[in-house]
Amino acid sequence: MSTFKTKNSRREFIRNVSLASGGMILSFNWLASCSSSERELKALPKNWFELNGYLKIGDNGLATVMSPNPEIGQNVKTSMPMLVAEELDIDWNNVLVEQAPLNVGLFGNWQIAGGSRSIGNSWVPLRQAGATARKMLLMAAASAWSVPVNELTTSDGIITHKLSGKSDHYGVFAEQASHLEVPEEVELKEIADYKIIGHSKKNVDGKNIVTGKPLFGLDIYKEGMLTAMIVHPPAFGKVLKSFDASSVINMPGIKDVFTINTFNDEEARGWSDVTAFNEQVVIVGESTWQVIKAKKALKVEWKNMSKTIIKQAGWGGNATDVSIPTGLENTIDHNKNLIDYSSLPLQTARKNGNPEKAFKEAAKVLERTYTAPFRAHNTMEPMNFFADVTEERVILSGPVQTPEAAEGSVATRLKMPREKIEVHLSRMGGGFGRRLYGSFVVESALISQHMKAPIKLVYTREDDMTYGTYRPAYSLKYRAAIDKDNNLTAIHVIGGGIPESPLHENRFPAGALDNYLAEKWVIPSNITIGAYRAPRSNFNASAEQSFLDELAETLGKDPLEFRLELLKRAQENPVGERNDYDAKRYAGVLELVKKNAKWGAQDKKNLKRGVAAYYCHQSYVANVVDVRMDGNKPVIDQVFAAVDCGIVVNPDAAINLAEGGTVDGIGTAMYGELSFVDGVPQQDNFDKYRQIRHHEAPNKIYVDFVKSDIAPTGMGEPPYPPVQAALANAIYSASGKRLYHQPFIHELNS
Amino acid sequence: MAHFTLNVNGASHQVDVEPDTPILWVLRDHLNLVGTKYGCGIAQCGACTIHLNGMATRACQLQVSMVGNSEITTIEGLSENGEHPVQQAWLEEDVPQCGYCQTGQIMSAVSLLKNNPHPSDEQIEMGMSGNLCRCGTYTRIKKAIKRASNN
Structure with a gap:
C-alpha cells in the first residue's frame, strides 16, 4: 500500500448536507444489471450517513457515490465512481451513483468535461475519498468491537476481525463513522489488488437510456415552464436591424417576443463567453411547436455589422479589446487563402539546427499542403438549457461541459452572487467541445429573468448548426529536404488557419530531426470558433x-x-x-x-x-x-x-x-x-x-x-x-x- | 386548437393541440413521454423513431391530425422495464455513449428484426442507415442487433 496525505482534507471533505437538495433532475441509478430479476436488488436504506462529500453509506450497507464531472458520453459517470468504490472496498453491485451538481467548494475547480482530463485529474482525489471513508468505517468498527484497528480487514463492504470471528457490513458502522474526524492520512491499494479498476463495469445509466427515461437537458419539464427559442442573424457579419413582434404575438400560445443582449459591452467576456450574435430576438410560448411556428413566421430585418470591438478577459485577468472583422465571408475565398497564405510573412514557432541550409543543399524536396474546412459539432441533442430566475436566486439545469464558467458568466451578467446560483447537470446528448461555450446558459437566464417564469431555451437543429463555435478551417504545408544520398535532412512545417493555426510545434516529428522549422499564420474572421474534439x-x-x-x-x-x-x-x-x-x-x-x-x-x-x-x-x-x-x-x-x-x-x-x-x-x-x-x-x-x-x-x-x-x-x-x-x-x-x-x-x- | 384522442402504448390519451403539431412534440410536451427524441425535425436522424401500427415512423414528420386510431408505440411502451430482447441486447453489449440517439436506434432495430428476424450485416447497415449516432457506436449497434436476432 502507498500512503497518501489527504491534501486540503478540511476543504475537500467538508461535510456537505446541501448536495441533494433542490436537485430537480436528481438521478438515482441502480447500477445497470441486465434485468431486475437477474440480481436481487437491495431495498433502499432507511438512513444514509455522509462520510464525505463524495459518498454516503446506507444503514443496510449500500453506498451512494457522487459523480462530480459532467457526463457527455465519455462514461465518467461510471468510471469516476469506480475509483471511489475501489478504495472504499465495496461490492460494485451495492453502489448507487448520483450526478453531483456544481459545487466548487467541495469538488475544486475541475468539474469540467474537457481536454480528456476527468479521469487524470480525479485519479488521486477520488481514490482518496473512498479510502478515507473506508478508514473511518474501520475506526468505527474498532471502537464498537474494542479491538485495534490494524487487526481489521475489509472485503466487498464487509469488515472482519479474524481473531474474534466478528464480521459485519459497512452499514452497521456508518452512523458512528459519520461523526468521526476525517483522517489526515490514508493508504491506497496496490494495482495488483484492484477488484473494480481494470474490470469492465457497465454504464450506470444504461437501463435509463434504453428505456427512454428523462436524462437529458431537453427532457427537463417543470410546472409552469415556458419554452423559448432564439432568432439569430442568418449570416456571420450580420446583426439585427428590426423585428415586428406583431407578426407573431397573437399566434396560439405565444407569450412574448423581445430581444436580449447575451453579454454586456462593459464587462469583459470570459474564455467560454463565445457568441457571434450578441443581440437576438427571443420568442417565448407555451409549447415547442407553437414557438417553432412563430419562429418561422416572425418578420425580422438584418443589416451588415459595423466595426465591433469586444472586451475579452485574458488568462492573467487583464482585459484586452478584440476587434471583430466586418464583412460576409465565403468558403471559396477561404480555400484560396488556405493555400496562398503559406507564402506570406510567417511567425517562427520553433527552429532547430539549420533548416535553411538543408533545404538549399537538398537534392530533392517533397512539399505538400493539406487543408480542412470549418466543421460544426452537431451534437445529437441540440443546445438547450433550463433557467428559473427570481430576484432571490437562480436555478440553472441542463447540459454544459463547463458549469463553473457558465455560473460565473450568469453571475456577472445578472449581477447576482454565485452563492445564489445553483447549477444542476443533466446527462448530455454529446459535447465534442460545443458545450464548453455556455452562452446559451446566459441566454436562458436572461430569458427567465425577463419572463419572471421558469423557461427552457431550445435551439432547433438549424439554430444549433448555424450558430456554432466551429472547428476552424486549417492549413498545414509540410516540406522535407532529402540529400543526394537519400537521407532526410530537414522538415519544415507551416500551419495556418481561419482564425486559428493548428500548429503544435513541439510535437513529433519535432525532436527527431537535426534541422526543423515550424512557422505559423492566421487570418481573422467573424465566424466563431471553439474547441472541437481533440482541438x-x-x-x-x-x-x-x-x-x-x-x-x-x-x-x-x-x-x-x-x-x-x-x-x-x-x-x-x-x-x-x-x-x-x-x-x-x-x-x-x-x-x-x-x-x-x-x-x-x-x-x-x-x-x-x-x-x-x-x-x-x-x-x-x-x-x-x-x-x-x-x-x-x-x-x-x-x-x-x-x-x-x-x-x-x-x-x-x-x-x-x-x-x-x-x-x-x-x-x-x-x-x-x-x-x-x-x-x-x-x-x-x-x-x-x-x-x-x-x-x-x-x-x-x-x-x-x-x-x-x-x-x-x-x-x-x-x-x-x-x-x-x-x-x-x-x-x-x-x-x-x-x-x-x-x-x-x-x-x-x- | 383541436381535440384529439390518441392510442399511445395501449392507453387512450386526450390532447388539445394544433392539428399540424408533429406527434414528436405531442409525446414530449403534452404526454410527458420524453424517450422519443428531437434531433433534426426533418426525418434525417431517426432520433424520434416510434412505431405506428408496428411500423417504424419518424415522429417529427407525423402530424397529430393524421394519426386517427392508429396504435402508437414509443420506447416507453416497448416493455415495462427494459425487458424487450433488443433493449436487453443493448445492455449486454453496453452500446450507449452519450445515449441520446439510442431509443430511436432501438425502435428502428425492433422494426427491422420484426420484418427480417435474421438480417445480414448489409441488411442491418442499410436498415439502420437512417439513424445517426454522433458518438459512432455503429459497430456495437450491429453487434447488439445480431445478439437480439440470435435470441
Whole structure:
C-alpha cells in the first residue's frame, strides 16, 4: 500500500448536507444489471450517513457515490465512481451513483468535461475519498468491537476481525463513522489488488437510456415552464436591424417576443463567453411547436455589422479589446487563402539546427499542403438549457461541459452572487467541445429573468448548426529536404488557419530531426470558433501522418518502420529543449498495432492498408486501416487501434470510446464540412451536412491497450485524430490516390 | 386548437393541440413521454423513431391530425422495464455513449428484426442507415442487433 496525505482534507471533505437538495433532475441509478430479476436488488436504506462529500453509506450497507464531472458520453459517470468504490472496498453491485451538481467548494475547480482530463485529474482525489471513508468505517468498527484497528480487514463492504470471528457490513458502522474526524492520512491499494479498476463495469445509466427515461437537458419539464427559442442573424457579419413582434404575438400560445443582449459591452467576456450574435430576438410560448411556428413566421430585418470591438478577459485577468472583422465571408475565398497564405510573412514557432541550409543543399524536396474546412459539432441533442430566475436566486439545469464558467458568466451578467446560483447537470446528448461555450446558459437566464417564469431555451437543429463555435478551417504545408544520398535532412512545417493555426510545434516529428522549422499564420474572421474534439490535433494528425507516409514512400521505406526509426532517434538523442511527447510510449503503440495487424507479414500486393499514430491529451493511439475501393468509394473492412492511456480504468467502456473515436474520425475525414456563402452557413441540417452513417462505418474495429502502471489519462479525444490519416494512407494504397483536402469525398469524386 | 384522442402504448390519451403539431412534440410536451427524441425535425436522424401500427415512423414528420386510431408505440411502451430482447441486447453489449440517439436506434432495430428476424450485416447497415449516432457506436449497434436476432 502507498500512503497518501489527504491534501486540503478540511476543504475537500467538508461535510456537505446541501448536495441533494433542490436537485430537480436528481438521478438515482441502480447500477445497470441486465434485468431486475437477474440480481436481487437491495431495498433502499432507511438512513444514509455522509462520510464525505463524495459518498454516503446506507444503514443496510449500500453506498451512494457522487459523480462530480459532467457526463457527455465519455462514461465518467461510471468510471469516476469506480475509483471511489475501489478504495472504499465495496461490492460494485451495492453502489448507487448520483450526478453531483456544481459545487466548487467541495469538488475544486475541475468539474469540467474537457481536454480528456476527468479521469487524470480525479485519479488521486477520488481514490482518496473512498479510502478515507473506508478508514473511518474501520475506526468505527474498532471502537464498537474494542479491538485495534490494524487487526481489521475489509472485503466487498464487509469488515472482519479474524481473531474474534466478528464480521459485519459497512452499514452497521456508518452512523458512528459519520461523526468521526476525517483522517489526515490514508493508504491506497496496490494495482495488483484492484477488484473494480481494470474490470469492465457497465454504464450506470444504461437501463435509463434504453428505456427512454428523462436524462437529458431537453427532457427537463417543470410546472409552469415556458419554452423559448432564439432568432439569430442568418449570416456571420450580420446583426439585427428590426423585428415586428406583431407578426407573431397573437399566434396560439405565444407569450412574448423581445430581444436580449447575451453579454454586456462593459464587462469583459470570459474564455467560454463565445457568441457571434450578441443581440437576438427571443420568442417565448407555451409549447415547442407553437414557438417553432412563430419562429418561422416572425418578420425580422438584418443589416451588415459595423466595426465591433469586444472586451475579452485574458488568462492573467487583464482585459484586452478584440476587434471583430466586418464583412460576409465565403468558403471559396477561404480555400484560396488556405493555400496562398503559406507564402506570406510567417511567425517562427520553433527552429532547430539549420533548416535553411538543408533545404538549399537538398537534392530533392517533397512539399505538400493539406487543408480542412470549418466543421460544426452537431451534437445529437441540440443546445438547450433550463433557467428559473427570481430576484432571490437562480436555478440553472441542463447540459454544459463547463458549469463553473457558465455560473460565473450568469453571475456577472445578472449581477447576482454565485452563492445564489445553483447549477444542476443533466446527462448530455454529446459535447465534442460545443458545450464548453455556455452562452446559451446566459441566454436562458436572461430569458427567465425577463419572463419572471421558469423557461427552457431550445435551439432547433438549424439554430444549433448555424450558430456554432466551429472547428476552424486549417492549413498545414509540410516540406522535407532529402540529400543526394537519400537521407532526410530537414522538415519544415507551416500551419495556418481561419482564425486559428493548428500548429503544435513541439510535437513529433519535432525532436527527431537535426534541422526543423515550424512557422505559423492566421487570418481573422467573424465566424466563431471553439474547441472541437481533440482541438488542432484533429487536423494535425491527418496532415502530419499523411505527409510522413508519402515521405516514407519517397525515401523507399516502410511507413511504419520509418516512424519507428524517427521515434528511436527522438528517444535516444532528442533534438531541442522541449518535445511534448514520450517517444517510447509513442513507439509502443506502433509496435502493438504492428503486431496485432500483422503488419508486413502478408503479401504487400494484397495489402490495401494504411498506418498512422498520434499523441494528444496525454494518450497515444496508433491505427492500421484496411480498405478496398468500390469505385470511388472506400469500403473499410477493419481498423486496428492500439492505445496507451496508462492504467485502463473501465476496459470495455474505453474500447467503446476508441471505437466511437475511430468512426467519428473516419466520418470527419470523409464527409463533414460547413461552408459559407456571403456569411451564410450552407449546411443547416442533416440533409445537407453529411455525418457518417451505419453503412459507412468500419465492418470491424479491434482495440487493444498497452499494459501500463502509469496513472490513467483520457480516452475522449485521443482515438479520434490518427485514424483520419490511417484512412487516407489506406485509400492511397488501394487506389493510388493521395488525399490532401478534407473532406476526402470531393477529391475521391474528382 | 383541436381535440384529439390518441392510442399511445395501449392507453387512450386526450390532447388539445394544433392539428399540424408533429406527434414528436405531442409525446414530449403534452404526454410527458420524453424517450422519443428531437434531433433534426426533418426525418434525417431517426432520433424520434416510434412505431405506428408496428411500423417504424419518424415522429417529427407525423402530424397529430393524421394519426386517427392508429396504435402508437414509443420506447416507453416497448416493455415495462427494459425487458424487450433488443433493449436487453443493448445492455449486454453496453452500446450507449452519450445515449441520446439510442431509443430511436432501438425502435428502428425492433422494426427491422420484426420484418427480417435474421438480417445480414448489409441488411442491418442499410436498415439502420437512417439513424445517426454522433458518438459512432455503429459497430456495437450491429453487434447488439445480431445478439437480439440470435435470441
